Amino acid sequence: MKHTSIIELSLSALKNNINFIRRRIGKEAKICSVVKANAYGHGISTYIPMLEKAGVKYFAVASSFEADEVYEAASPDARIMIMGILYDRDLEEIIGKGMEFYVFHYDKLVKAVEIAKKLGKPAKVHLEVETGCNRTGLSQEDLDNCIKLMKKNPEWVEFVGLCTHFAGIESLSNHFRTTRQYVRYKEFLSYLKKKKMEPELRHIACSAAAIAFPDTALDMVRVGVAQFGFWPSPDVYNLYISEQGNRRERPLKRVITWKTDIMDIKHVQEHEFIGYGTSYQAQRDMRVAVLPLGYSNGYSRSLSNKGYVLIHGRKAPIVGLINMNLFTVDITHIPEAQLGDEVVLIGKQKNNTISVSSFTNFSNQLNNELISRLPAAIPRVAKV
Numbered sequence: 554m555k556h557t558s559i560i561e562l563s564l565s566a567l568k569n570n571i572n573f574i575r576r577r578i579g580k581e582a583k584i585c586s587v588v589k590a591n592a593y594g595h596g597i598s599t600y601i602p603m604l605e606k607a608g609v610k611y612f613a614v615a616s617s618f619e620a621d622e623v624y625e626a627a628s629p630d631a632r633i634m635i636m637g638i639l640y641d642r643d644l645e646e647i648i649g650k651g652m653e654f655y656v657f658h659y660d661k662l663v664k665a666v667e668i669a670k671k672l673g674k675p676a677k678v679h680l681e682v683e684t685g686c687n688r689t690g691l692s693q694e695d696l697d698n699c700i701k702l703m704k705k706n707p708e709w710v711e712f713v714g715l716c717t718h719f720a721g722i723e724s725l726s727n728h729f730r731t732t733r734q735y736v737r738y739k740e741f742l743s744y745l746k747k748k749k750m751e752p753e754l755r756h757i758a759c760s761a762a763a764i765a766f767p768d769t770a771l772d773m774v775r776v777g778v779a780q781f782g783f784w785p786s787p788d789v790y791n792l793y794i795s796e797q798g799n800r801r802e803r804p805l806k807r808v809i810t811w812k813t814d815i816m817d818i819k820h821v822q823e824h825e826f827i828g829y830g831t832s833y834q835a836q837r838d839m840r841v842a843v844l845p846l847g848y849s850n851g852y853s854r855s856l857s858n859k860g861y862v863l864i865h866g867r868k869a870p871i872v873g874l875i876n877m878n879l880f881t882v883d884i885t886h887i888p889e890a891q892l893g894d895e896v897v898l899i900g901k902q903k904n905n906t907i908s909v910s911s912f913t914n915f916s917n918q919l920n921n922e923l924i925s926r927l928p929a930a931i932p933r934v935a936k937v
């Protein structure tokens with residue numbers, strides 16, 4: 554059956570964004586694409602093959618569940634890294650499939666070694682150290698225990714990475730905090746060097762760090778939001794623009810376009826109300842288009858009576874409340890609009906564009922929040 558909306562993903566935009574990140578960090582560091590939350594809503598099964606076409610074969614996710622989705626979509630030689638929750642019951646399958654995972658708890662490493670011995674296959678681990686984010690991360694004591702265990706079991710543990718995560722490096726106001734994290738991370742590195750334990754990959758940078766502070770790229774960057782064409786924050790954008798002087802290029806391009814079509818058209822007389830309740834009253838005779846999606850499809854209710862969509866390249870303002878599966882827009886000024894015509898919710902149509910940020914400004918959501926919540930049921934298609 555046809556779904557009520559569709560998401561198109563642009564391969565050329567993705568290639569452009571990956572190339573931009575590549576230019577920022579230089580040739581040496583690897584790019585690991587963070588595809589948690591269904592690839593920030595872009596859709597893992599469609600998006601992973603596109604990433605591979607763009608030359609990326611290292612993927613990071615937040616859970617073992619997501620790792621398995623990526624495993625299904627990726628080619629056999631791809632590398633997959635779990636940065637968050639990995640339940641004990643899944644350890645055997647994860648190690649068996651050769652996937653990599655963060656260790657932020659000594660007990661997890663103990664279990665991993667047991668299973669590795671049983672399988673006759675090493676566990677591929679990234680040690681996450683606590684540098685000041687204070688979410689997950691090994692304390693010095695836990696790290697020492699991990700090192701001891703790894704030295705005892707060199708054939709059962711591959712020391713793939715030493716990593717940490719910045720606590721908000723996208724805001725310059727957090728700079729003192731993130732700088733201290735970087736210092737602590739380097740202390741861990743030299744400590745391990747003294748212990749003759751060196752990882753294959755040192756990695757700490759997210760999108761904002763990779764773009765704004767390329768010296769944090771080390772051996773690998775974990776790029777999330779920027780690969781999809783979004784700036785991590787106004788600070789990072791402004792920093793980049795000021796560095797570039799007057800050159801007016803647009804180095805990041807939005808990958809996603811979200812579309813639907815007109816389901817019904819209504820003539821509404823002056824003084825009539827539209828939709829539920831009394832939130833919108835027609836101030837004149839109006840022509841209104843009904844669209845077949847609503848907040849259950851990821852279109853925020855907070856856009857009620859705010860924001861707009863594009864029809865025939867023109868802005869059609871939202872009138873009335875966003876319902877669970879429907880909402881209405883004013884098309885009085887677009888007489889050529891007909892049943893079944895294309896409606897752009899996010900993206901470009903003729904000379905007009907609806908950016909995700911114009912959308913989220915109205916709804917007070919983060920860019921990440923809006924896109925990552927786009928329902929998995931909406932079909933995704935790859936475009937050139």
Ligand SMILES: *Cc1c(COP(=O)(O)O)cnc(C)c1O
Pocket residue numbers: 587589636718758759760761775776777778779785
């Ligand atoms: C989400 C995440 C990233 C990517 O962050 P972006 O700001 O989207 O680039 C990197 N590292 C970790 C540990 C993450 O959880």
